[in-house]
Amino acid sequence: MPSDLDHTPTVMPLPAGQALRLHVAAGTVLHAAAGEMVLAGPMQWLAGHCHMPQQRLLTGNTWVVPTRGWLTVSALRGGALSVTVPPGWLARLRARLARPWHRPRPAARPVPLPIPDPARQRR
Template identity: 45%
Template sequence: MPSVSIDTSGRVLPASATRLSAGQCLQLCVPAGTVLHAGAGRIEVSGPPQWLAESWHVPRWRLRAGETLAIPARGWLQVVARGDAAFTIAMPLGVIDRLAGLLAWRRRRVPSPWRHRPQPIADPAPEKL
């Protein structure tokens, strides 16, 4: 069975469509919260491996056309096509992208110190010498 490995743990990818022929396998490393959506055909998703009651467990899901799966933990997945299949992979924003978005939002909301000019406070009772 042909196999392809893709390591996507470094940067965030936009939603991407993938087609697999019958029996073809795709292995990829994904962060938690990744969403797989089966567009056509049937796929079987295995992983990521987990410890469960002091034993090794590999969760498995079967998706038919139109079904969606959110991956609960980061790690390696194996996607196998049970017939010709097409699916999309949407990964969540990475930590760096979320931080950049938060800083951009803060810049819009809070004025920068170099743009702010302090105003003198008027003295209600000036001192006479």
């Protein structure tokens, strides 16, 4: 499911006690601009059991989401969360196509070198 957020940072105010659910892509950067927040998710399967990792963000802390999935952000103290989503595959493809294309140079032809014959030198 694509996110409504783009690759520019989006700042979301979070009053104390409010929770926010986001579907995030791997590589999304979360930055606590102010306040204190607890992040829960994305869900992981470990040894056949569902595990919901938790992360605490204080003012100025940054966290990069390792895998895509749903994330719950709960504000312990009022603050603001900055979310930067990495560009999608279409933006990465456009950036790659915009780069100048260089054709690899052909390899230089080998120059034949004479191999000395030790039998001729013994005479």
